[in-house]
Amino acid sequence: MGIYTIVGLTAAAFTTFSFLPQAIKVIKTKQTKDLSLVMYSVLTIGLFLWLTYGILVKDIPVIIANLITFIFAAIILIMKIKYK
Amino acid sequence: MGIYTIVGLTAAAFTTFSFLPQAIKVIKTKQTKDLSLVMYSVLTIGLFLWLTYGILVKDIPVIIANLITFIFAAIILIMKIKYK
Numbered sequence: 001m002g003i004y005t006i007v008g009l010t011a012a013a014f015t016t017f018s019f020l021p022q023a024i025k026v027i028k029t030k031q032t033k034d035l036s037l038v039m040y041s042v043l044t045i046g047l048f049l050w051l052t053y054g055i056l057v058k059d060i061p062v063i064i065a066n067l068i069t070f071i072f073a074a075i076i077l078i079m080k081i082k083y084k
Numbered sequence: 085m086g087i088y089t090i091v092g093l094t095a096a097a098f099t100t101f102s103f104l105p106q107a108i109k110v111i112k113t114k115q116t117k118d119l120s121l122v123m124y125s126v127l128t129i130g131l132f133l134w135l136t137y138g139i140l141v142k143d144i145p146v147i148i149a150n151l152i153t154f155i156f157a158a159i160i161l162i163m164k165i166k167y168k
Contacts, residue, residue, distance in 0.1 A: 007136055
């Protein structure tokens with residue numbers, strides 16, 4: 001595996017799993033006042049479109065990375081709507 | 085431009101600009117208690133790696149999308165550190 005691919009995969013792992021601690025935080029605290037509802041609405045739609053794009057062009061890394069991020073973002077969005 | 089490209093570009097625009105309302109919110113309110121410091125630390129590093137990857141593989145859309153998102157995420161991270 002080349003250095004470029006390693007940088008790309010590390011980048012994807014960081015941006016994908018960055019949302020996990022935020023999801024855990026809102027589940028634990030049920031505090032969502034400072035989170036932007038518009039951000040998580042637009043982000044969740046955007047990640048769903050990325051997932052759709054990955055399926056259309058049959059790109060497995062795009063599908064996997066965006067499916068995981070979509071799940072985290074959707075959890076945060078649901079908690080924001082529930083506990084705003 | 086094909087339908088696949090339109091879906092991909094729309095996805096990129098949504099995920100990139102989703103962070104703008106969150107950045108505006110923290111600048112206006114200076115309230116960051118509910119934001120995860122770990123999320124914005126890992127995300128900002130991840131976006132910097134994506135930017136580096138884009139430069140390495142000379143991919144203009146990857147460079148532009150991640151540069152803009154990096155700026156928004158870095159603003160939110162700085163506000164989180166300043167007003168935590």
